[in-house]
Amino acid sequence: MTPSQIDRRSFLKVSGGAGIAALAGCLGGDVEAVSIGIPGGSSTTGQSAQALQSVVQDQSDSIRFDTEDSGGDPASIRLFNDDELDGYTASNFISTAAMNDDEPFAEDPVDGIAYQGFQIGVLELHWVALDGSGVETTDDLLDDDITVWMLPPGWGLRQLSDTVHESIGILDELEENEVDADTSDIAGRVDEGDVDALISYGANGVNLPGWATEVDARADLYAVEHTEEFQEGAAATEGVNTDTIEIYGYDQDMGADEVFTWQETFQFFFAEEMSDDVAYEVAEISHNHWESAREAQEAYLDHSDFANMVGGYMDGVPIHPGVADFLEDEGEWDDSWERGE
Missing domain, CATH: 3.40.190.10 (Periplasmic binding protein-like II)
Known part of the structure; x- marks a missing residue:
C-alpha cells in the first residue's frame, strides 16, 4: 500500500489539544519553543537538525528550535504521538510503516505521523x-x-x-x-x-x-x-x-x-499544532541560510534550490500549512500536493 492509499487517520495526529501546547508555548515575550526529535548527534540527520537549530538561534528572535535525542525515528514518532514532541526527523520508509502499522509498529501501532516539512536528504x-x-x-x-x-x-x-x-x-x-x-x-x-x-x-x-x-x-x-x-x-x-x-x-x-x-529519504516533520508562523519561518531560514547550516554539517542540502526542499515529499501526506504558505509565497507550490488543515 502506498501513502496515497492510506486513510486520513494514518497521517493526521489525533490530539485533545493538550500536551504539545505545554512544550510549544511561549517562553516569555514572543519566543516560542519547539522540540524536534532526532536519532542522535552522531547521525547525519541529527547533525543536520542541530545545524538548523544553530542557524534558527542566530536568525530568529521568536523561535527556540530545540533538538532532542530520541534514539531513533520510530521513537520520535511514538513521542510525537504521546504529545511530547512538536516535530522530528524521520525517513519516508519509517513514516510509511507507521501509517500502515508495519514493523516496528505492528505490535504497538500509533495514531499517525506529523505533517511533512521539507527534505533533509538521501x-x-x-x-x-x-x-x-x-x-x-x-x-x-x-x-x-x-x-x-x-x-x-x-x-x-x-x-x-x-x-x-x-x-x-x-x-x-x-x-x-x-x-x-x-x-x-x-x-x-x-x-x-x-x-x-x-x-x-x-x-x-x-x-x-x-x-x-x-x-x-x-x-x-x-x-x-x-x-x-x-x-x-x-x-x-x-x-x-x-x-x-x-x-x-x-x-x-x-x-x-x-x-x-x-x-x-529523510525529512523534517512538523506537528499540526505547530503554529503556521513558526513552520513558515523555519522553512524560510533554511532556504535563506543553508550555507550557515552547511558550516556545521557539510551534507546539509542547498535549500536555495527548492527542488532540494520538496524533493522528498510523499504522495497523499499533507504538508504543514506554514511550509505550504512559504512555498506559495515563493511561487514553488504544486497544486498536486495536499495542504494540511
Missing part, C-alpha cells in the same frame, strides 16, 4: 568490511565466524536494512552473529576486533555520519562486493530504492570505485 547504505576479515562478497557475511554490525536496533535505518535483508532471505543468519553496539561504541568495538563487517552509509553524495568517520579513521576498511542475488533481492524490496554509486566520504582506498546501495 542516505545511501552499503556493506564495508575490516582488513583481514576474509569477507569478499555479501555471501561471506553468512560465514559462522564472521561478526557483523547492522546499525542500532532503535533506528529507522535499522528497520529499513532488516527489511532489505529479510527480502533477500538472509536476515536471520546475519542476526545470529550480530554485534550489539550503539554508534558511540562501534569504533571501539572495531578497535577491539569484535566486528568483521558493518553497514555504513553516506549522505547526499557528500560525507559519512560522525560515527562512520570515526570508524574510517581507526580501521582499515574496504567495500564489500554485493552479489547479483543480493542486489536483485534488495531491489525487489517494497518501498526501497537501490542504486550503484561512486564511493565517497572515506579517507582511504576502499578497493573499489563504486558500491551498491539501498537508500532512504
Whole structure:
C-alpha cells in the first residue's frame, strides 16, 4: 500500500489539544519553543537538525528550535504521538510503516505521523568490511565466524536494512552473529576486533555520519562486493530504492570505485499544532541560510534550490500549512500536493 492509499487517520495526529501546547508555548515575550526529535548527534540527520537549530538561534528572535535525542525515528514518532514532541526527523520508509502499522509498529501501532516539512536528504547504505576479515562478497557475511554490525536496533535505518535483508532471505543468519553496539561504541568495538563487517552509509553524495568517520579513521576498511542475488533481492524490496554509486566520504582506498546501495529519504516533520508562523519561518531560514547550516554539517542540502526542499515529499501526506504558505509565497507550490488543515 502506498501513502496515497492510506486513510486520513494514518497521517493526521489525533490530539485533545493538550500536551504539545505545554512544550510549544511561549517562553516569555514572543519566543516560542519547539522540540524536534532526532536519532542522535552522531547521525547525519541529527547533525543536520542541530545545524538548523544553530542557524534558527542566530536568525530568529521568536523561535527556540530545540533538538532532542530520541534514539531513533520510530521513537520520535511514538513521542510525537504521546504529545511530547512538536516535530522530528524521520525517513519516508519509517513514516510509511507507521501509517500502515508495519514493523516496528505492528505490535504497538500509533495514531499517525506529523505533517511533512521539507527534505533533509538521501542516505545511501552499503556493506564495508575490516582488513583481514576474509569477507569478499555479501555471501561471506553468512560465514559462522564472521561478526557483523547492522546499525542500532532503535533506528529507522535499522528497520529499513532488516527489511532489505529479510527480502533477500538472509536476515536471520546475519542476526545470529550480530554485534550489539550503539554508534558511540562501534569504533571501539572495531578497535577491539569484535566486528568483521558493518553497514555504513553516506549522505547526499557528500560525507559519512560522525560515527562512520570515526570508524574510517581507526580501521582499515574496504567495500564489500554485493552479489547479483543480493542486489536483485534488495531491489525487489517494497518501498526501497537501490542504486550503484561512486564511493565517497572515506579517507582511504576502499578497493573499489563504486558500491551498491539501498537508500532512504529523510525529512523534517512538523506537528499540526505547530503554529503556521513558526513552520513558515523555519522553512524560510533554511532556504535563506543553508550555507550557515552547511558550516556545521557539510551534507546539509542547498535549500536555495527548492527542488532540494520538496524533493522528498510523499504522495497523499499533507504538508504543514506554514511550509505550504512559504512555498506559495515563493511561487514553488504544486497544486498536486495536499495542504494540511
